[in-house]
Amino acid sequence: MKITVVRRVVQVGMLALFCLPPLLAGWGLAGLFAGGDGEVATPAEGVFFGSLSSSSAAGVTLLDPLAALETMAASRSLLTAAALAGALLVAVVYGLVRGRAFCGWVCPVNLIGEGVDAMRRRVGIAVPERTVDRRAKIAVAAAVVATSALVGFPVFEAASPIGAVNKGLAFGGFAGAGTLAAIIIAELLVSRRVWCRALCPLGGVFQVLGRAGQVNVAIDHDACIHCDKCSEACPADPAILVPALAGEDDMVRAGDCMACGACVDACPASALRFRLGRSGRCHPHEYDRNCPFSPRGAAR
Template identity: 90%
Template structure:
Protein backbone atom coordinates (compact mmCIF):
# COMPACT_ATOMS: atom_id res chain seq x y z
CA UNK A 1 0.00 0.00 0.00
CA UNK A 2 1.49 3.33 -1.08
CA UNK A 3 1.98 6.42 1.06
CA UNK A 4 -0.96 8.36 -0.35
CA UNK A 5 -3.27 5.37 0.02
CA UNK A 6 -2.22 4.95 3.65
CA UNK A 7 -3.01 8.61 4.37
CA UNK A 8 -6.32 8.31 2.52
CA UNK A 9 -7.29 5.23 4.48
CA UNK A 10 -6.60 7.07 7.74
CA UNK A 11 -8.79 9.96 6.58
CA UNK A 12 -11.61 7.61 5.53
CA UNK A 13 -11.69 5.90 8.93
CA UNK A 14 -11.27 9.22 10.75
CA UNK A 15 -14.36 10.59 8.98
CA UNK A 16 -16.42 7.64 10.19
CA UNK A 17 -15.15 8.11 13.73
CA UNK A 18 -15.70 11.88 13.61
CA UNK A 19 -19.44 11.54 13.02
CA UNK A 20 -19.71 8.88 15.74
CA UNK A 21 -18.05 11.04 18.40
CA UNK A 22 -20.88 13.54 19.12
CA UNK A 23 -23.40 10.94 20.36
CA UNK A 24 -20.69 9.11 22.31
CA UNK A 25 -19.43 12.30 23.98
CA UNK A 26 -23.00 13.18 24.90
CA UNK A 27 -23.38 9.87 26.69
CA UNK A 28 -25.39 8.18 23.97
CA UNK A 29 -24.52 4.92 22.22
CA UNK A 30 -23.77 4.02 18.63
CA UNK A 31 -26.27 2.69 16.08
CA UNK A 32 -29.14 4.34 17.94
CA UNK A 33 -28.52 2.45 21.17
CA UNK A 34 -28.80 4.47 24.38
CA UNK A 35 -25.80 3.96 26.65
CA UNK A 36 -26.77 6.21 29.58
CA UNK A 37 -28.85 5.61 32.67
CA UNK A 38 -32.03 7.28 33.84
CA UNK A 39 -30.41 10.67 34.32
CA UNK A 40 -30.53 13.60 31.95
CA UNK A 41 -27.94 13.56 29.16
CA UNK A 42 -26.71 16.23 26.78
CA UNK A 43 -27.99 16.57 23.25
CA UNK A 44 -25.28 15.68 20.68
CA UNK A 45 -26.39 18.68 18.59
CA UNK A 46 -24.96 20.97 21.28
CA UNK A 47 -21.40 20.04 20.31
CA UNK A 48 -19.05 21.56 17.72
CA UNK A 49 -19.92 18.89 15.16
CA UNK A 50 -23.21 17.11 14.68
CA UNK A 51 -25.04 15.41 11.87
CA UNK A 52 -24.19 13.18 8.94
CA UNK A 53 -22.72 13.39 5.46
CA UNK A 54 -26.15 14.48 4.20
CA UNK A 55 -26.58 17.33 6.66
CA UNK A 56 -24.28 18.50 9.41
CA UNK A 57 -23.37 21.47 11.55
CA UNK A 58 -19.72 22.39 12.11
CA UNK A 59 -19.12 25.19 14.63
CA UNK A 60 -22.57 26.51 13.87
CA UNK A 61 -22.06 26.42 10.09
CA UNK A 62 -24.55 24.24 8.22
CA UNK A 63 -23.13 21.94 5.53
CA UNK A 64 -25.42 20.08 3.15
CA UNK A 65 -25.06 17.37 0.54
CA UNK A 66 -25.69 19.14 -2.81
CA UNK A 67 -27.68 16.21 -4.24
CA UNK A 68 -29.89 16.03 -1.15
CA UNK A 69 -30.47 19.78 -1.47
CA UNK A 70 -31.51 19.44 -5.11
CA UNK A 71 -33.81 16.57 -4.16
CA UNK A 72 -35.39 18.61 -1.37
CA UNK A 73 -35.98 21.57 -3.69
CA UNK A 74 -37.48 19.29 -6.33
CA UNK A 75 -39.68 17.51 -3.79
CA UNK A 76 -40.97 20.78 -2.31
CA UNK A 77 -41.07 22.41 -5.75
CA UNK A 78 -39.68 25.60 -4.27
CA UNK A 79 -36.45 27.27 -3.30
CA UNK A 80 -35.21 26.41 0.17
CA UNK A 81 -34.16 28.93 2.80
CA UNK A 82 -31.04 31.01 2.28
CA UNK A 83 -29.15 29.19 5.06
CA UNK A 84 -29.87 25.82 3.42
CA UNK A 85 -28.73 27.02 0.01
CA UNK A 86 -25.57 28.54 1.48
CA UNK A 87 -24.84 25.26 3.28
CA UNK A 88 -25.00 23.37 0.00
CA UNK A 89 -23.02 26.01 -1.90
CA UNK A 90 -20.19 25.84 0.64
CA UNK A 91 -19.81 22.12 -0.03
CA UNK A 92 -19.97 22.70 -3.79
CA UNK A 93 -17.33 25.44 -3.54
CA UNK A 94 -14.88 23.39 -1.47
CA UNK A 95 -15.08 20.21 -3.52
CA UNK A 96 -15.29 22.18 -6.76
CA UNK A 97 -12.02 23.95 -6.00
CA UNK A 98 -10.23 20.82 -4.83
CA UNK A 99 -11.56 18.03 -7.06
CA UNK A 100 -15.24 17.07 -6.96
CA UNK A 101 -14.87 13.33 -6.57
CA UNK A 102 -12.28 13.70 -3.84
CA UNK A 103 -15.35 13.22 -1.64
CA UNK A 104 -15.75 9.74 -3.11
CA UNK A 105 -12.14 8.73 -2.49
CA UNK A 106 -11.38 10.44 0.81
CA UNK A 107 -14.72 10.68 2.63
CA UNK A 108 -17.45 8.35 1.33
CA UNK A 109 -17.74 5.16 3.43
CA UNK A 110 -19.23 3.21 0.51
CA UNK A 111 -16.00 3.67 -1.43
CA UNK A 112 -14.08 2.34 1.57
CA UNK A 113 -16.29 -0.76 1.55
CA UNK A 114 -15.95 -1.03 -2.24
CA UNK A 115 -12.16 -1.05 -1.98
CA UNK A 116 -12.45 -3.80 0.62
CA UNK A 117 -14.67 -5.83 -1.73
CA UNK A 118 -12.11 -5.25 -4.50
CA UNK A 119 -9.35 -6.64 -2.27
CA UNK A 120 -11.42 -9.68 -1.26
CA UNK A 121 -12.29 -10.48 -4.86
CA UNK A 122 -8.64 -10.33 -5.90
CA UNK A 123 -7.60 -12.49 -2.98
CA UNK A 124 -10.11 -15.25 -3.71
CA UNK A 125 -9.56 -15.00 -7.46
CA UNK A 126 -13.01 -13.95 -8.65
CA UNK A 127 -12.80 -12.49 -12.17
CA UNK A 128 -15.34 -9.84 -13.19
CA UNK A 129 -15.48 -7.37 -16.10
CA UNK A 130 -13.59 -4.10 -15.63
CA UNK A 131 -16.52 -2.10 -16.99
CA UNK A 132 -20.16 -2.95 -17.72
CA UNK A 133 -21.78 0.49 -17.51
CA UNK A 134 -20.44 3.76 -18.89
CA UNK A 135 -19.04 5.96 -16.11
CA UNK A 136 -21.09 8.93 -17.34
CA UNK A 137 -24.32 7.08 -16.56
CA UNK A 138 -24.27 8.34 -12.97
CA UNK A 139 -24.90 11.90 -14.16
CA UNK A 140 -28.12 10.67 -15.77
CA UNK A 141 -28.93 8.74 -12.58
CA UNK A 142 -28.53 11.97 -10.57
CA UNK A 143 -30.88 13.80 -12.92
CA UNK A 144 -33.37 10.94 -12.69
CA UNK A 145 -33.21 11.00 -8.88
CA UNK A 146 -34.02 14.72 -8.78
CA UNK A 147 -36.87 14.26 -11.28
CA UNK A 148 -38.26 11.33 -9.28
CA UNK A 149 -38.11 13.41 -6.10
CA UNK A 150 -40.23 16.07 -7.78
CA UNK A 151 -42.68 13.43 -8.94
CA UNK A 152 -43.22 11.66 -5.60
CA UNK A 153 -42.70 14.63 -3.27
CA UNK A 154 -39.80 13.39 -1.15
CA UNK A 155 -36.00 12.96 -1.58
CA UNK A 156 -35.83 9.58 -3.31
CA UNK A 157 -32.13 8.79 -2.98
CA UNK A 158 -31.98 9.81 0.67
CA UNK A 159 -34.51 7.06 1.42
CA UNK A 160 -32.26 4.33 -0.02
CA UNK A 161 -28.78 5.86 0.21
CA UNK A 162 -26.03 3.36 1.04
CA UNK A 163 -23.93 6.28 2.29
CA UNK A 164 -26.58 6.99 4.91
CA UNK A 165 -26.80 3.30 5.79
CA UNK A 166 -23.15 3.42 6.93
CA UNK A 167 -22.77 7.00 8.15
CA UNK A 168 -26.19 7.51 9.78
CA UNK A 169 -26.40 3.85 10.73
CA UNK A 170 -23.25 3.90 12.84
CA UNK A 171 -24.03 7.22 14.48
CA UNK A 172 -27.81 7.12 14.88
CA UNK A 173 -29.09 3.69 13.87
CA UNK A 174 -30.67 4.81 10.59
CA UNK A 175 -30.12 1.81 8.33
CA UNK A 176 -32.64 2.74 5.61
CA UNK A 177 -30.16 2.13 2.77
CA UNK A 178 -28.81 -1.18 4.08
CA UNK A 179 -30.51 -3.15 1.31
CA UNK A 180 -28.89 -0.94 -1.31
CA UNK A 181 -25.51 -1.43 0.35
CA UNK A 182 -25.88 -5.23 0.33
CA UNK A 183 -26.84 -5.13 -3.35
CA UNK A 184 -23.77 -3.02 -4.11
CA UNK A 185 -21.45 -5.43 -2.32
CA UNK A 186 -22.89 -8.40 -4.24
CA UNK A 187 -22.70 -6.55 -7.58
CA UNK A 188 -19.11 -5.43 -7.07
CA UNK A 189 -18.05 -8.85 -5.85
CA UNK A 190 -19.68 -10.90 -8.61
CA UNK A 191 -20.83 -8.67 -11.49
CA UNK A 192 -18.46 -5.80 -12.31
CA UNK A 193 -15.55 -3.98 -10.71
CA UNK A 194 -16.67 -0.90 -8.77
CA UNK A 195 -19.85 -0.62 -10.82
CA UNK A 196 -21.66 1.49 -8.19
CA UNK A 197 -18.96 4.07 -7.54
CA UNK A 198 -17.86 4.25 -11.16
CA UNK A 199 -21.17 4.32 -12.98
CA UNK A 200 -24.30 4.39 -10.83
CA UNK A 201 -23.94 6.54 -7.71
CA UNK A 202 -25.97 9.75 -8.25
CA UNK A 203 -23.93 11.72 -5.72
CA UNK A 204 -20.82 10.64 -7.60
CA UNK A 205 -22.49 12.02 -10.73
CA UNK A 206 -22.91 15.43 -9.11
CA UNK A 207 -19.29 15.47 -7.99
CA UNK A 208 -18.18 14.27 -11.42
CA UNK A 209 -19.61 17.44 -12.93
CA UNK A 210 -17.85 19.54 -10.27
CA UNK A 211 -14.60 17.67 -10.88
CA UNK A 212 -14.17 19.26 -14.28
CA UNK A 213 -12.88 22.45 -12.68
CA UNK A 214 -10.94 20.99 -9.73
CA UNK A 215 -7.49 22.41 -9.05
CA UNK A 216 -5.85 19.26 -7.63
CA UNK A 217 -4.92 17.12 -10.60
CA UNK A 218 -2.76 14.13 -11.46
CA UNK A 219 0.08 15.23 -13.75
CA UNK A 220 2.48 13.11 -15.80
CA UNK A 221 6.15 13.41 -16.69
CA UNK A 222 6.13 11.88 -20.18
CA UNK A 223 9.90 11.44 -20.20
CA UNK A 224 9.75 9.35 -17.02
CA UNK A 225 6.74 7.22 -18.01
CA UNK A 226 7.72 3.63 -18.94
CA UNK A 227 4.22 2.69 -20.20
CA UNK A 228 3.82 -0.24 -17.81
CA UNK A 229 0.07 0.45 -17.34
CA UNK A 230 0.26 -0.13 -13.59
CA UNK A 231 -1.52 3.20 -13.08
CA UNK A 232 -4.45 2.06 -15.22
CA UNK A 233 -4.67 -1.20 -13.27
CA UNK A 234 -4.78 0.72 -9.99
CA UNK A 235 -7.28 3.42 -11.05
CA UNK A 236 -10.36 3.44 -8.81
CA UNK A 237 -12.46 5.65 -11.10
CA UNK A 238 -12.01 4.24 -14.61
CA UNK A 239 -8.73 3.51 -16.45
CA UNK A 240 -10.14 5.36 -19.48
CA UNK A 241 -9.61 8.72 -17.75
CA UNK A 242 -5.85 8.14 -17.91
CA UNK A 243 -5.80 7.52 -21.68
CA UNK A 244 -5.04 11.11 -22.81
CA UNK A 245 -2.02 11.49 -20.51
CA UNK A 246 -0.66 8.01 -21.24
CA UNK A 247 -1.04 8.63 -24.97
CA UNK A 248 0.99 11.85 -24.66
CA UNK A 249 -1.97 14.07 -25.54
CA UNK A 250 -2.06 15.98 -22.26
CA UNK A 251 -0.09 16.59 -19.09
CA UNK A 252 -2.90 16.24 -16.53
CA UNK A 253 -5.93 14.01 -16.00
CA UNK A 254 -8.81 16.34 -16.85
CA UNK A 255 -11.79 14.01 -16.52
CA UNK A 256 -14.24 15.04 -13.84
CA UNK A 257 -14.34 11.41 -12.76
CA UNK A 258 -10.83 11.51 -11.28
CA UNK A 259 -11.13 10.98 -7.51
CA UNK A 260 -7.68 12.37 -6.64
CA UNK A 261 -7.28 9.12 -4.70
CA UNK A 262 -3.58 8.82 -5.51
CA UNK A 263 -3.81 5.12 -6.38
CA UNK A 264 -2.17 5.70 -9.77
CA UNK A 265 0.54 7.85 -8.20
CA UNK A 266 1.30 5.15 -5.63
CA UNK A 267 1.32 2.43 -8.29
CA UNK A 268 3.75 4.17 -10.67
CA UNK A 269 7.19 2.48 -10.41
CA UNK A 270 8.90 5.34 -12.26
CA UNK A 271 7.56 8.32 -10.29
CA UNK A 272 6.09 9.64 -13.54
CA UNK A 273 2.81 10.66 -11.89
CA UNK A 274 2.25 13.24 -9.18
CA UNK A 275 -0.37 15.59 -7.81
CA UNK A 276 -0.13 19.18 -8.96
CA UNK A 277 -2.11 22.37 -8.46
CA UNK A 278 -3.78 24.18 -11.32
CA UNK A 279 -5.09 23.29 -14.75
CA UNK A 280 -3.20 24.40 -17.87
CA UNK A 281 -5.52 25.69 -20.60
CA UNK A 282 -4.78 22.85 -22.98
CA UNK A 283 -2.46 19.98 -23.66
CA UNK A 284 1.09 21.14 -22.99
CA UNK A 285 3.21 18.03 -23.16
CA UNK A 286 6.31 18.09 -21.06
CA UNK A 287 5.70 21.34 -19.21
CA UNK A 288 5.74 21.47 -15.43
CA UNK A 289 3.27 24.26 -14.76
CA UNK A 290 3.52 24.14 -11.00
CA UNK A 291 5.32 22.33 -8.23
CA UNK A 292 4.03 18.88 -7.30
CA UNK A 293 1.87 18.42 -4.23
CA UNK A 294 2.85 14.80 -3.72
CA UNK A 295 4.72 12.10 -5.55
CA UNK A 296 5.60 8.47 -5.09
CA UNK A 297 9.27 7.60 -4.60
CA UNK A 298 11.02 6.12 -7.57
CA UNK A 299 11.80 2.42 -7.38
CA UNK A 300 14.27 2.45 -10.24
Protein backbone atom coordinates in the same frame (compact mmCIF):
# COMPACT_ATOMS: atom_id res chain seq x y z
CA MET B 1 4.35 7.73 3.21
CA LYS B 2 1.98 6.24 0.67
CA ILE B 3 -0.97 8.47 -0.23
CA THR B 4 -3.28 5.48 0.14
CA VAL B 5 -2.28 5.06 3.80
CA VAL B 6 -3.11 8.70 4.50
CA ARG B 7 -6.39 8.32 2.65
CA ARG B 8 -7.38 5.30 4.72
CA VAL B 9 -6.70 7.26 7.91
CA VAL B 10 -8.89 10.11 6.62
CA GLN B 11 -11.70 7.75 5.58
CA VAL B 12 -11.80 6.00 8.96
CA GLY B 13 -11.38 9.34 10.72
CA MET B 14 -14.43 10.74 8.95
CA LEU B 15 -16.52 7.80 10.10
CA ALA B 16 -15.28 8.33 13.65
CA LEU B 17 -15.98 12.07 13.47
CA PHE B 18 -19.70 11.55 12.92
CA CYS B 19 -19.80 8.98 15.72
CA LEU B 20 -18.23 11.34 18.28
CA PRO B 21 -21.23 13.63 19.00
CA PRO B 22 -23.55 10.89 20.31
CA LEU B 23 -20.69 9.28 22.25
CA LEU B 24 -19.63 12.58 23.85
CA ALA B 25 -23.25 13.24 24.81
CA GLY B 26 -23.38 9.91 26.65
CA TRP B 27 -25.29 8.04 23.99
CA GLY B 28 -24.28 4.82 22.26
CA LEU B 29 -23.60 3.98 18.63
CA ALA B 30 -26.14 2.61 16.15
CA GLY B 31 -28.98 4.31 18.04
CA LEU B 32 -28.32 2.44 21.27
CA PHE B 33 -28.58 4.36 24.52
CA ALA B 34 -25.55 3.84 26.73
CA GLY B 35 -26.44 6.08 29.68
CA GLY B 36 -28.34 5.44 32.89
CA ASP B 37 -31.58 6.93 34.14
CA GLY B 38 -30.17 10.45 34.52
CA GLU B 39 -30.61 13.30 32.08
CA VAL B 40 -28.10 13.37 29.22
CA ALA B 41 -27.26 16.02 26.67
CA THR B 42 -28.66 16.00 23.16
CA PRO B 43 -25.88 15.29 20.61
CA ALA B 44 -27.13 18.18 18.47
CA GLU B 45 -26.13 20.61 21.22
CA GLY B 46 -22.42 20.09 20.48
CA VAL B 47 -20.12 22.02 18.15
CA PHE B 48 -20.51 19.41 15.42
CA PHE B 49 -23.45 17.14 14.66
CA GLY B 50 -25.09 15.45 11.71
CA SER B 51 -24.35 13.15 8.81
CA LEU B 52 -22.76 13.31 5.38
CA SER B 53 -26.12 14.42 3.98
CA SER B 54 -26.72 17.27 6.40
CA SER B 55 -24.70 18.50 9.35
CA SER B 56 -23.90 21.54 11.45
CA ALA B 57 -20.36 22.67 12.33
CA ALA B 58 -19.98 25.59 14.75
CA GLY B 59 -23.44 26.78 13.79
CA VAL B 60 -22.78 26.57 10.03
CA THR B 61 -25.19 24.35 8.10
CA LEU B 62 -23.54 21.93 5.65
CA LEU B 63 -25.65 20.13 3.05
CA ASP B 64 -24.58 17.82 0.27
CA PRO B 65 -25.49 19.25 -3.18
CA LEU B 66 -27.60 16.29 -4.30
CA ALA B 67 -29.63 16.31 -1.06
CA ALA B 68 -30.23 20.03 -1.58
CA LEU B 69 -31.43 19.52 -5.16
CA GLU B 70 -33.66 16.60 -4.13
CA THR B 71 -35.20 18.55 -1.28
CA MET B 72 -35.96 21.57 -3.44
CA ALA B 73 -37.41 19.36 -6.17
CA ALA B 74 -39.56 17.42 -3.70
CA SER B 75 -40.86 20.52 -1.92
CA ARG B 76 -41.03 22.61 -5.11
CA SER B 77 -39.53 25.50 -3.19
CA LEU B 78 -36.15 26.97 -2.33
CA LEU B 79 -34.32 25.98 0.82
CA THR B 80 -33.73 28.43 3.63
CA ALA B 81 -30.89 30.87 3.09
CA ALA B 82 -28.71 28.98 5.59
CA ALA B 83 -29.30 25.63 3.89
CA LEU B 84 -28.65 27.07 0.42
CA ALA B 85 -25.45 28.70 1.64
CA GLY B 86 -24.37 25.40 3.22
CA ALA B 87 -24.99 23.46 0.02
CA LEU B 88 -23.12 26.06 -2.04
CA LEU B 89 -20.21 26.00 0.43
CA VAL B 90 -19.86 22.22 0.09
CA ALA B 91 -20.14 22.41 -3.72
CA VAL B 92 -17.56 25.20 -4.00
CA VAL B 93 -15.02 23.58 -1.66
CA TYR B 94 -15.18 20.18 -3.34
CA GLY B 95 -15.38 21.82 -6.76
CA LEU B 96 -12.17 23.78 -6.15
CA VAL B 97 -10.30 20.79 -4.77
CA ARG B 98 -11.65 17.93 -6.93
CA GLY B 99 -15.35 17.15 -6.93
CA ARG B 100 -14.92 13.42 -6.53
CA ALA B 101 -12.35 13.84 -3.77
CA PHE B 102 -15.45 13.27 -1.63
CA CYS B 103 -15.72 9.80 -3.15
CA GLY B 104 -12.05 9.00 -2.73
CA TRP B 105 -11.37 10.49 0.69
CA VAL B 106 -14.70 10.66 2.56
CA CYS B 107 -17.43 8.34 1.27
CA PRO B 108 -17.71 5.14 3.35
CA VAL B 109 -19.22 3.20 0.43
CA ASN B 110 -16.02 3.70 -1.55
CA LEU B 111 -14.02 2.46 1.44
CA ILE B 112 -16.18 -0.68 1.54
CA GLY B 113 -16.03 -1.04 -2.25
CA GLU B 114 -12.24 -0.94 -2.29
CA GLY B 115 -12.19 -3.58 0.43
CA VAL B 116 -14.56 -5.80 -1.54
CA ASP B 117 -12.50 -5.24 -4.68
CA ALA B 118 -9.34 -6.35 -2.87
CA MET B 119 -11.10 -9.40 -1.42
CA ARG B 120 -12.45 -10.39 -4.84
CA ARG B 121 -8.97 -10.22 -6.35
CA ARG B 122 -7.52 -12.21 -3.48
CA VAL B 123 -9.98 -15.08 -3.90
CA GLY B 124 -9.61 -15.00 -7.68
CA ILE B 125 -13.10 -13.92 -8.77
CA ALA B 126 -12.83 -12.32 -12.22
CA VAL B 127 -15.38 -9.70 -13.32
CA PRO B 128 -15.45 -7.25 -16.25
CA GLU B 129 -13.54 -3.98 -15.80
CA ARG B 130 -16.61 -1.98 -16.82
CA THR B 131 -20.16 -2.80 -17.90
CA VAL B 132 -21.76 0.67 -17.68
CA ASP B 133 -20.36 3.96 -18.99
CA ARG B 134 -18.98 6.07 -16.13
CA ARG B 135 -20.97 9.11 -17.33
CA ALA B 136 -24.25 7.26 -16.66
CA LYS B 137 -24.23 8.47 -13.06
CA ILE B 138 -24.85 12.04 -14.22
CA ALA B 139 -28.07 10.86 -15.85
CA VAL B 140 -28.89 8.87 -12.69
CA ALA B 141 -28.48 12.07 -10.63
CA ALA B 142 -30.84 13.95 -12.97
CA ALA B 143 -33.36 11.09 -12.74
CA VAL B 144 -33.16 11.11 -8.93
CA VAL B 145 -33.96 14.83 -8.80
CA ALA B 146 -36.81 14.46 -11.32
CA THR B 147 -38.26 11.48 -9.43
CA SER B 148 -38.05 13.40 -6.15
CA ALA B 149 -40.16 16.13 -7.74
CA LEU B 150 -42.73 13.58 -8.92
CA VAL B 151 -43.13 11.65 -5.66
CA GLY B 152 -42.65 14.55 -3.26
CA PHE B 153 -39.75 13.28 -1.18
CA PRO B 154 -35.94 12.89 -1.65
CA VAL B 155 -35.77 9.40 -3.11
CA PHE B 156 -32.02 8.83 -2.91
CA GLU B 157 -31.89 9.86 0.73
CA ALA B 158 -34.43 7.12 1.48
CA ALA B 159 -32.24 4.44 -0.10
CA SER B 160 -28.74 5.88 0.15
CA PRO B 161 -26.00 3.33 0.93
CA ILE B 162 -23.92 6.24 2.23
CA GLY B 163 -26.58 6.90 4.85
CA ALA B 164 -26.77 3.18 5.70
CA VAL B 165 -23.14 3.31 6.84
CA ASN B 166 -22.80 6.88 8.10
CA LYS B 167 -26.20 7.31 9.78
CA GLY B 168 -26.35 3.65 10.74
CA LEU B 169 -23.16 3.79 12.81
CA ALA B 170 -23.99 7.11 14.43
CA PHE B 171 -27.77 6.98 14.88
CA GLY B 172 -29.02 3.52 13.97
CA GLY B 173 -30.73 4.69 10.79
CA PHE B 174 -30.08 1.80 8.43
CA ALA B 175 -32.29 2.89 5.53
CA GLY B 176 -30.32 2.03 2.42
CA ALA B 177 -28.84 -1.17 3.84
CA GLY B 178 -30.50 -3.14 1.03
CA THR B 179 -28.85 -0.88 -1.53
CA LEU B 180 -25.50 -1.38 0.17
CA ALA B 181 -25.92 -5.17 0.12
CA ALA B 182 -26.79 -5.07 -3.59
CA ILE B 183 -23.67 -2.97 -4.26
CA ILE B 184 -21.44 -5.46 -2.46
CA ILE B 185 -22.91 -8.36 -4.46
CA ALA B 186 -22.47 -6.42 -7.71
CA GLU B 187 -18.85 -5.59 -6.80
CA LEU B 188 -18.13 -9.26 -6.17
CA LEU B 189 -19.95 -10.86 -9.08
CA VAL B 190 -20.98 -8.37 -11.77
CA SER B 191 -18.45 -5.63 -12.52
CA ARG B 192 -15.54 -3.88 -10.87
CA ARG B 193 -16.64 -0.78 -8.91
CA VAL B 194 -19.84 -0.49 -10.96
CA TRP B 195 -21.73 1.55 -8.35
CA CYS B 196 -19.05 4.14 -7.63
CA ARG B 197 -17.90 4.37 -11.23
CA ALA B 198 -21.18 4.44 -13.07
CA LEU B 199 -24.33 4.53 -10.94
CA CYS B 200 -23.96 6.64 -7.78
CA PRO B 201 -25.97 9.86 -8.28
CA LEU B 202 -23.94 11.80 -5.71
CA GLY B 203 -20.82 10.75 -7.59
CA GLY B 204 -22.47 12.10 -10.75
CA VAL B 205 -22.95 15.52 -9.14
CA PHE B 206 -19.34 15.58 -7.94
CA GLN B 207 -18.17 14.41 -11.37
CA VAL B 208 -19.63 17.56 -12.91
CA LEU B 209 -18.05 19.72 -10.20
CA GLY B 210 -14.73 17.93 -10.69
CA ARG B 211 -14.18 19.47 -14.09
CA ALA B 212 -12.95 22.63 -12.36
CA GLY B 213 -10.83 20.91 -9.69
CA GLN B 214 -7.44 22.40 -8.88
CA VAL B 215 -5.81 19.27 -7.39
CA ASN B 216 -4.77 17.22 -10.39
CA VAL B 217 -2.56 14.28 -11.28
CA ALA B 218 0.20 15.39 -13.65
CA ILE B 219 2.41 13.11 -15.73
CA ASP B 220 6.07 13.35 -16.69
CA HIS B 221 6.02 11.72 -20.11
CA ASP B 222 9.80 11.29 -20.21
CA ALA B 223 9.70 9.28 -16.96
CA CYS B 224 6.67 7.14 -17.86
CA ILE B 225 7.62 3.56 -18.79
CA HIS B 226 4.09 2.59 -19.95
CA CYS B 227 3.78 -0.34 -17.56
CA ASP B 228 0.05 0.32 -16.99
CA LYS B 229 0.38 -0.13 -13.23
CA CYS B 230 -1.55 3.12 -12.79
CA SER B 231 -4.43 1.87 -14.93
CA GLU B 232 -4.62 -1.35 -12.93
CA ALA B 233 -4.74 0.62 -9.67
CA CYS B 234 -7.28 3.31 -10.68
CA PRO B 235 -10.56 2.78 -8.78
CA ALA B 236 -12.39 5.54 -10.69
CA ASP B 237 -11.98 4.16 -14.24
CA PRO B 238 -8.72 3.52 -16.15
CA ALA B 239 -10.23 5.35 -19.13
CA ILE B 240 -9.64 8.71 -17.43
CA LEU B 241 -5.88 8.11 -17.62
CA VAL B 242 -5.79 7.38 -21.35
CA PRO B 243 -5.22 10.94 -22.72
CA ALA B 244 -2.32 11.52 -20.33
CA LEU B 245 -0.73 8.10 -20.89
CA ALA B 246 -1.09 8.47 -24.66
CA GLY B 247 0.86 11.73 -24.57
CA GLU B 248 -2.15 13.83 -25.54
CA ASP B 249 -2.20 15.77 -22.27
CA ASP B 250 0.05 16.57 -19.33
CA MET B 251 -2.54 15.85 -16.63
CA VAL B 252 -5.61 13.75 -15.80
CA ARG B 253 -8.37 16.14 -16.75
CA ALA B 254 -11.58 14.09 -16.38
CA GLY B 255 -14.04 15.16 -13.72
CA ASP B 256 -14.21 11.53 -12.60
CA CYS B 257 -10.73 11.59 -11.04
CA MET B 258 -11.09 11.16 -7.26
CA ALA B 259 -7.61 12.52 -6.45
CA CYS B 260 -7.19 9.29 -4.48
CA GLY B 261 -3.50 8.93 -5.33
CA ALA B 262 -3.77 5.23 -6.18
CA CYS B 263 -2.12 5.79 -9.55
CA VAL B 264 0.63 7.92 -8.00
CA ASP B 265 1.39 5.22 -5.42
CA ALA B 266 1.39 2.49 -8.08
CA CYS B 267 3.78 4.18 -10.51
CA PRO B 268 7.23 2.51 -10.22
CA ALA B 269 8.92 5.32 -12.18
CA SER B 270 7.49 8.24 -10.16
CA ALA B 271 6.10 9.67 -13.39
CA LEU B 272 2.83 10.73 -11.74
CA ARG B 273 2.42 13.40 -9.06
CA PHE B 274 -0.18 15.77 -7.70
CA ARG B 275 -0.10 19.33 -8.98
CA LEU B 276 -2.12 22.41 -8.08
CA GLY B 277 -3.82 24.24 -10.94
CA ARG B 278 -5.03 23.32 -14.40
CA SER B 279 -2.83 23.92 -17.43
CA GLY B 280 -4.10 24.28 -20.97
CA ARG B 281 -4.19 21.01 -22.87
CA CYS B 282 -0.76 20.43 -24.37
CA HIS B 283 1.47 17.81 -25.95
CA PRO B 284 4.78 17.21 -24.17
CA HIS B 285 6.85 17.53 -27.34
CA GLU B 286 5.33 20.83 -28.43
CA TYR B 287 7.61 23.85 -28.09
CA ASP B 288 5.06 25.56 -25.88
CA ARG B 289 5.97 27.74 -22.88
CA ASN B 290 2.56 26.93 -21.30
CA CYS B 291 3.22 23.20 -21.28
CA PRO B 292 5.28 22.22 -18.20
CA PHE B 293 6.72 19.16 -19.93
CA SER B 294 7.67 20.78 -23.25
CA PRO B 295 11.29 21.94 -23.82
CA ARG B 296 10.42 25.60 -23.27
CA GLY B 297 7.98 24.94 -20.42
CA ALA B 298 10.50 22.77 -18.58
CA ALA B 299 13.08 25.56 -18.84
CA ARG B 300 10.94 28.09 -16.99
